[in-house]
Amino acid sequence: MSSSLFFFFFFLCCWSSSTFAQDGITNPVEVRALRVIKESLNDPIHRLRNWRDGDPCNSNWTGVVCFNSTLDDGYLHVSELQLFSMNLSGILSPELGRLTRLTILSFMWNKITGSIPKEIGNIKSLELLLLNGNLLTGNLPEELGFLPNLDRIQIDENRISGPLPISFANLNKIKHFHMNNNSISGQIPPELGSLPSIVHILLDNNNLSGYLPPELSNMPNLLIIQLDNNHFDGSTIPPSYGNMSKLLKMSLRNCSLQGPMPDLSSIPDLGYLDLSGNQLNGSIPTGKLSDNITTIDLSNNSFTGTIPTNFSGLPRLQKLSLANNDLNGSIPSRIWQERELNSTETIIVDLRNNRFSNISGRSDLRPNVSIWLQGNPLCSEGNLLQLCGSVIEEDNNQGSTNPSTTNCSDCPPPYEFSPESLRRCFCAAPLLVGYRLKSPGFSDFVPYRSEFAEYITSGLNLNLSQLRIDSFQWQKGPRLRMYLKFFPVFDSNANNTFKFNSSEVRRIRALFTGWNIQDEDLFGPYELMNFTLSDVYRDVFPSASPSGVSKGALAGIVLGSVAATATITAIIALIIMRKRIKGYTAVARRKRSSKASLKIEGVKSFTYAELALVTDNFNSSTQIGQGGYGKVYKGTLGNGTVVAIKRAQEGSLQGEREFLTEIELLSRLHHRNLVSLVGFCDEEGEQMLVYEYMENGTLRDNISVKLQEPLDFAMRLRIALGSAKGILYLHTEANPPIFHRDIKASNILLDSRFTAKVADFGLSRLAPVPDMDGISPHHVSTVVKGTPGYLDPEYFLTHQLTDKSDVYSLGVVFLELLTGMHPITHGKNIVREVNIAYQSGSILSVVDKRMSSVPDECLENFAILALRCCREETDARPSMAEVVRELEMIWELMPESQVAKTADLSETMSQPSSSSNYSVMKYPYTSMDVSGSDLVSGTVVPSITPR
Incomplete structure (x- = not known):
């Protein structure tokens, strides 16, 4: 093969490699935007971190701007930006609008202030906008209403004020509308009723006013409407709300509503109804409510008349509260007597402060049933003390399910006993997940604990035995906060080290953060509070490069294959031409040596023979170190000077530029804190540098x-x-x-x-x-x-x-x-x-x-x-x-x-x-x-x- 052919293939290899690198770089506009975004956050953030082909960011990766990227049009474009629960402050930069290929933008659970940049409206690919749990202020930008692919918007638990933009009616793909716990004011735009895909509206704990738009009943897929603690002064509940055929939960607590309660008996799967704390009046509708109902709270209103018979025989009822109304007549004991309860189920019937005069049917108190009748005439005669005494509310606000491990020895932290330890004792490292149900469809979690465990493990494709619900606690809302631990399965080949592998951790976390666990009617929407990795999992993930770009981020398999083919051909040519090139090399090295000698006056030029002599022909006994450049030997010159001789790999042309650079620089640098160059050798295919000897070695x-x-x-x-x-x-x-x-x-x-x-x-x-x-x-x-x-x-x-x-x-x-x-x-x-x-x-x-x-x-x-x-x-x-x-x-x-x-x-x-x-x-x-x-x-x- 001719030399020209060899150099052609050599050029092809170099060209392919260059293209591979160029086509795989992150879009420079987006890199600059990321740097500005990073700088807008006041915390000491040290690097950009791309988890493409690596582990996703999590709450352990503090001090890092985490992003994911996808390859398109020759560039890696930022597709996910997740800074979740990293204790960040500062503001959101308008430069976010330059990340035009972004699908997930998450700054959940930080301390970010300032307003939401209107430039986010430029990210037409955005699917998840997650800004909940910060200190954001200002109005909601109209521009957010023009994000055609937005599936979920979570801006809850901030300090957002101003009205809901009418432009939000354009969000045809929106399913989750979570803006609770802010200071949003004004009228709910009736135009929102045209949204075809929405399933959850959470606007509770704001300053909304005006009237309740009847148009909201036009939403064909609405499952939850939660508007508690707003100020719809004088508004009534539109009768059309009784036509929401798919509704699972209606919560309009403390909204200053008036007028009659609509008939909701046509909603087949309604499971949770809370209209308490209003000024609703008239009689309670007598239509039969859904058998799925768990909670009915109509307390603190002005209802009159009697308790309708439709509250009897509800098989899943956990709580019925009619307290603080003006109801009268008899109390039908069928409400609790006809309900079959197992050992874990409870039912609370709160009828305090009405005008009930007697109980129809049996008045004996069944186990797991609490009846509260204080403040009614039937308690004035001193009878029914067990029902008219002081209220002792059952403590269902929190619970723990830690299994007993008395038969096993202790696990070293952070290992814990797996739930499977009922069958065998073994320690495993769990994944720690803080999890909260934002709008659960029940009042008591205990009866649904097993159902929830099956739901969450099925959604994560795990076994039931891998989950431990460590504890749970009811919070304001009501919302249910849980602490979950997920354990790896028992592996007899794990050598007593039981933990998830890295791909499994990434998979589980991605299901949580991407909201890929399918919603379940009873448990409603959830939010991830934290996803914590113990120390044993930090070694699972490869370290990010300082730029944050992962090792596989440049993606060029096809070009790499072409380059590999060309390389094989080039190797064959190299073997053929080796002798010829060796001759060219000797000439070239002599030229380089003479060129270098012009710049190193005062630095001794050693012969190969001189340095071979002082190192006993580079005997291994004189070797004192080795690095990427080559080996380092100790020698003593004829004048008694002890030196260190750094010898490049024999016969290699690599490092030629570095060799000449070091000679050139050290020959004119003189400082007590810089190593001194004694001389060099550049002959017979050898490159050697001779330094003063450092007796105590390297700092490392x-x-x-x-x-x-x-x-x-x-x-x-x-x-x-x-x-x-x-x-x-x-x-x-x-x-x-x-x-x-x-x-x-x-x-x-x-x-x-x-x-x-x-x-x-x-x-x-x-x-x-x-x-x-x-x-x-x-x-x-x-x-x-x-x-x-x-x-x-x-x-x-x-x-x-x-x-x-x-x-x-x-x-x-x-x-x-x-x-x-x-x-x-x-x-x-x-x-x-x-x-x-x-x-x-x-x-x-x-x-x-x-x-x-x-x-x-x-x-x-x-x-x-x-x-x-x-x-x-x-x-x-x-x-x-x-x-x-x-x-x-x-x-x-x-x-x-x-x-x-x-x-x-x-x-x-x-x-x-x-x-x-x-x-x-x-x-x-x-x-x-x-x-x-x-x-x-x-x-x-x-x-x-x-x-």
Whole structure:
């Protein structure tokens, strides 16, 4: 095969890969919008996180803007934006309107203020708008009424005011209309009666007024109408409401309604009726109500006449309340006597404060039945004391169903005994779900507990044995709050570790957050309060890259296949041409070597033979390290100088640019906190760099948990200050300035006195030079390179490298010094973990326990500085000069005893007295950085002079 054919296939591979990356990037307009949205929230949010091909966001992912994306027209478009229960504040940015492919927008259960942006009306693809549980104010934008695909709008539990827009009558696909617990005022638009798909109207606890529109009865699929606690002064209940053929629940409590009660006997499945707290009058209609009815509350009205016989023989009735009316005559005992009850069912009949004179039929009290008759004439003669005594309401407001585990030993947290432990004892890690029924169709949950368990597990495609209803509690509304635990099934091959796999967790959560569990008539609409993952599940999910774009987010299988085919062909060509290319390589390397030599005066050029001699022909016994570039060997030159020799992989052309960059930069950089280049070798297919030897290795090695004698806080602070000084020199005194681009703990070396020296400049870039007007750009546009965990998220997203990119990376190193952790460990990100600990006031929980007696003020100031360096927004980070200044201020706060101890550790080789040791350590980077002298007066004031 000819060389031209080979290069054709090589070009094809490169072109395919380039197209693959380009076609898979997130739409740049949407990325910019996401960044603005993130910045509009006041909380310390550290990155954008795309869960495409990864785990969805949940309440554990604090400090993250979570979004999902789908591939379309060559771009990844944001399809889901979910910041659910993350304790966020700030406002919603109008930039949300730029996410035009969004289907789910969820900011539920945060502390977001401000108004709802009208620009959301631009998102024509939107299906779920979930803003409930915030502090939003202002009016509802008319523009929301022009979202043609909207299925669910939840703006409940905010502070929204103003009227309901008439434009909402255009929401032809809307099913769920949840706007309860706000301050919405004015008339309910009768035009809403034309909505064909709506099933739930929840507008309770607002300031609505005017009349009840008869047109609402035209909604063909309406199941629940809940308008409690509004002010329809003087309005009547339209008789047409008795024609709502599919209605399951009507709740119009405390709405200032007047007039007669309509006949509701034509509603076949009505299960819950609450018209209490109004001024309804006349007699109660005598039509037979549905056998599904569980609750009838007509209390606190002005009804007259007798109790109709249609209240007898209702098989599912749990509560009948007619208290505080003007009813008279006999009380038919058939209401409770004809109701067959099992041991878990109860019935309450509240007839207090009427004008009943007697009971017809049997008056004996059956078990599980409560009859309240106080305030009626029949109680005045002293009879029926068991029915006329003080009211003792049964406590059905809360309950617990925790199973007994007396026959099993304890489970280690967060494991618990599975509900299956009735058959066998085993510990499993549950998923914790806070769940609330917003409009349940019953008054007592206990009889329906089994039915609910079957409903929810069936909707999640789980077994009944996997659910534990840990507790439940009735709240205002009435609403039913529950705490659910879902357990994995028993697996004999699980090696005593029983937990859901990642795909199952994602599936279950998606069913909840996407409202994909089919509604059940009796239980009504639900809301997800929280979905909590215990620590055992944090390792299940892969860590997100700093940009938030998941590993599989670029989606290009077809192009990848084409590239793979071309690659195979290219490999065949490569084998054929290997000898020819080897000859070209030798010539090219000689040219590069001579080119490099022009720029490295004062740096020794070693021969291969010289370096082979001092390393015993690169014997493994002289090897002291290994990295992505190659192996590192220790050697002693002829003049006695001990050096470290970094040798690229033999015969490889990779790293050529990095090799030349490091020679070029280090040959003209001279600072006590930068590693010194002694020489290089570039011959016989070899690339080697020769450095001064760092006796104490890398910083990463010295804070490793394997280290028997860990560094104390004072020494770590001194190392942090030295590293910062070295980078400050690069940013301010190198000519031109330099952006390191790969700051990490393994690139900070420690000499015999634990002086920190920044190393590895292979990825460094020169700062931008001034233009004709003397103005320097703030960034260099470049391909993203660096190390995951240390990489500046803004740089990753924008490809714009700045000096603040090094500040971010150094901030991660500071967090390593503080905690001893790696930047990314088992899916845990060090920035996020420390942020959570700091915000919760438990910073000591993440501090490296091997450090003793750390001064609280110094520790807190150091943690705050590190987190400031790691802010996602570039402008919010301090400059390197500020970092140095603050570190010196923290050093000033250190106790003299700890500073002196540090001096003893690091200065044992050359200092004549303890007093001079203390002076050097108390002011470790002052004028000696300029002169290079190790002599310094103890009276010198700390300076931020970089050299």
